[in-house]
Amino acid sequence: MEKLEDILKNVLKGNDIRITRQREEILKILYEAERPVTAKKVYSILRKKLPYIRLSTIYRNLNLLEEKDILRKVELNMDNRESSFEFFRGEHHHHLVCISCQEIIPLECPLAEYEKRLQKETNYTIIDHKIKVYGICPECRK
Ligand SMILES: [Zn+2]
Numbered sequence: 001m002e003k004l005e006d007i008l009k010n011v012l013k014g015n016d017i018r019i020t021r022q023r024e025e026i027l028k029i030l031y032e033a034e035r036p037v038t039a040k041k042v043y044s045i046l047r048k049k050l051p052y053i054r055l056s057t058i059y060r061n062l063n064l065l066e067e068k069d070i071l072r073k074v075e076l077n078m079d080n081r082e083s084s085f086e087f088f089r090g091e092h093h094h095h096l097v098c099i100s101c102q103e104i105i106p107l108e109c110p111l112a113e114y115e116k117r118l119q120k121e122t123n124y125t126i127i128d129h130k131i132k133v134y135g136i137c138p139e140c141r142k
Pocket residue numbers: 098099100101102103136137138139140
């Protein structure tokens with residue numbers, strides 16, 4: 001089996017992004033995260049390993065990786081909340097967002113059947129839809 005380090009190196013190479021230790025480590029965190037993470041979260045994890053890394057470096061790299069479609073930015077559409085990033089594996093999905101702590105859980109798309117029906121009923125070609133579900137997580141409800 002291919003090592004994760006090699007997979008991630010190939011992702012960077014394939015997108016003409018120079019491989020640096022910092023980039024590799026940032027990408028690894030995103031790849032392994034089960035949920036979207038903010039730049040600050042990446043920073044707090046990475047600082048233990050790379051004590052001299054700067055938050056601005058993380059922002060810059062996350063944005064670069066997003067531009068190359070390696071990551072996706074998850075906008076929360078809430079005032080003063082930071083965007084989160086997730087590794088883009090190509091599959092369409094949605095997010096459940098806690099409005100208090102900003103935790104984000106990926107959700108399967110519930111709309112495949114609905115889109116088919118809508119297409120039939122309206123004769124539109126349906127191209128896209130957006131759903132974001134907001135709530136309060138069990139931790140914050142306590
Ligand atoms: Zn919460």
